[in-house]
Amino acid sequence: MTAKKFFFGLIVLSLLGVALAFFILQEKERDGHWPWPLNGRVINQSPVAVKVWDDDHGFYTIAAGQSSSNNNDIDHVQEPSSQRWCKIDAHSLVVKPDGFFANCPCYALGAGRACIKF
Incomplete structure (x- = not known):
């Protein structure tokens, strides 16, 4: 060459x-939101609904055993077991059957808030 x-x-x-x-x-x-595959996605393997938040729709839930649509850009998810908020950015977040997150990239003080950096 x-x-x-x-x-x-x-x-x-x-x-x-x-x-x-x-x-x-x-x-x-x-x-107003990032196109797939750059949006946040939730895979809920727990037996309870998971509370989520995004800029476009505010608060809503992902039912037990369900996954969010590729069309929604989820920004924050509340961990059912600890009530902590996870900022997921462009990741796919897995909620384990015990209600804890398998792969939260960073936690925030609340929905719509920035990550906590130490």
Whole structure:
């Protein structure tokens, strides 16, 4: 591979990356939430409903044994066993059968609040 082909390939990949970033940001501005797969998702394996919060819909619940839709961008989830709030960003959060989270990226003081950093 020549240096010219390598350089041209690098430019093409860079332009594709910029175009993809622009598309994602336009989607965010158009409807107010990140498009799938960049939105937060909840997989509730517990026997109780889980309280969630997002910027668009406020508070609502995900029923026991259900998962949230890819169309909703869930921002915070309340852990049933401890009542702590988890800020999930673009992660998929699993609520275990015992009511604790399997993979909370960070906890917050409440719904709509930033992560607690120590």
